Amino acid sequence: MGIFRRNQNKDQDTMTKLEESARTVEQILANIGIDPVTARMQVQAGYGWNFQRGSALIEVYVTQEERGYLQVLSPIMHLPQTNLLPLYRKLLELNLQLTNASVGIHEDVVYVFNERPLDGLDPIEADTIIRKLAIYADDFDNTLVEEYGGRLYGQG
């Protein structure tokens, strides 16, 4: 019983931490003009929100696996059928320049994203991550599509 009680406490600690992080994220969203309640998503585990920032869709997740993670990502475009090499080069160059964000590809979608453990995460850093990523996503999507082709994520 003692062992179970100890495990129960650990699970409760984890949930508390997740809840704390979720509250922090909702406070950040409110500060940047996003209604956190409207932004909430139904997710299988943890908490999630999504909102529009200009032409970019931003998704924020707080999840728990072995550790807790804050993940902010924005799918910005579908890859074009041609011009891939110059686009891949541009994305790699952008990766060096971005602060607190990276670009990556999964299947045929380009994402701007950031992921970090919840441990040690303070509200100021979370705020910086979400704001910066939203700015990057809104800046890059149209620029990249205009130069390299493809289409904006979610658009026909």
Next chain:
Amino acid sequence: MASHRMLEQAIELMRAGKKDAGARMLNIVIKEPDLPHPFRATAYAWLAESQDDLNFKIGCLNRALDSDPTNQLIQSRLNSLLAIQPQQPNQVVQRPPTPQNPVRQNSGYDLPNMVLPDSQPIDVIKPNMSDSQPIQPISITPPDDPWGMPPQPAVNQPIDPRQSTGQFPQTQPPPMRSTGTFPASNTPNMGDSQPIYPPNLPNPQGMPPPMQQQPKYRLQQTPRVVGIMHGPNGTGTGVFVTSDGIVATTRYVIGGDEELVIQLDTGQEMPAQVVRSYPEFDLALLQVNAVLDKVWPPSQVPIVADNEAFTVVSFTGTSQRGYKRKSKSQVAPHWIQTSIDSTQVPDAGGTAIFDSNSYLLGLLTRNHSRETGLTYGLHISHIYACVNQYIYDRQQNPNAGYCSSCGSMTYAQHFGGYYCETCGTVLPGFEATVRKLMKSPQLLQVYGENLHRACPNCSARVGFHDGHCLRCGYDIDTRQNTPLNRRT
């Protein structure tokens, strides 16, 4: 494998002049589904010789190149035929090469070197006055050559009575000069050729006028080394490798620059344009607007013996003695493992290595062994192989540009492209341009984006790597998308 033996037999038939029988057997071999790509490329190359029809030959070589896109010999052979093919409207003048290591042969299938009539290998004569025979340049012939390429018929044999002329400058080697202190060198008289702009293609934007159009400065003496000034990593050293002003140094010396300054030991400076570089060998070639009677004689020994002594000479005036060290680790033969510590390299690189007879053995680089810190040199035979390849490429494509990011020659801007087809970087002169989407058929061919079969998932024809579509990642073997592996 039965298909290997059949291919061998087919080639023997072709060599014996039995073209019909050889072609029948080659067609059977080509249809083998498990035939490795280089084999298929070789089979198509031989099949091309079974008929005199130019279009048939071009079709076969195109299929050969589809099977083995990195095969430089097939590429160059195809380009030769395309050059004499009567042009149709909107026809690409030649198939842009797949950018690759210029010396590497198709993997596992070593082909003999080709010498086209319009290009001459660089000849250098030994300084020994009693030997008046010209020395042929070192040809990097790989050791295993199970099947050779079919001999190419000379271009001046009438393949098509409507051959075009004047597409490329006619080059004549300069007359052999009597040996004095240094041997004469025969080089293609490329320096005096005027660039030829095909009538349908504009002069590329942002490109400086070719140096060949400006009057040349004649050097009275052959300098042993020259200084490479104003590079991003400090002063370096270089050597003239052709009598029409090509200087070799290291890629590290020039960095990503396109224009530098050459300084002679007299103090005279001349502008130099980077025309090609090979980051994989740490080699760069610069064109100087100068001519000289002879270049410094290169060593004719392809491999430096262990413990062979040499002297390295820097433009800074420093010279050091060293030797080729013995090492347990296997390195490619073009690298010379030296006894010189990387901290002792007197300049940014390109320091000339001379053997005990004052032949040029190579250039010292700043690449060094991680275990010992001792530097590597690049052998002169490999340098000349790259120079020969560059000269040939330049003759075939006098309007090609240079990409300072990856060092390759680039053809994209002539078809309206803004990006290097090798590395994707924005080409010089277009950084400030508003770059609009270009989708001409020629451009797609330059970028290799219409050469591959369509992906069954996304229909893109951009190619595959390791069985995965380069666009959507679809795995053609498992027929599914690769799941996202996070936090590996």
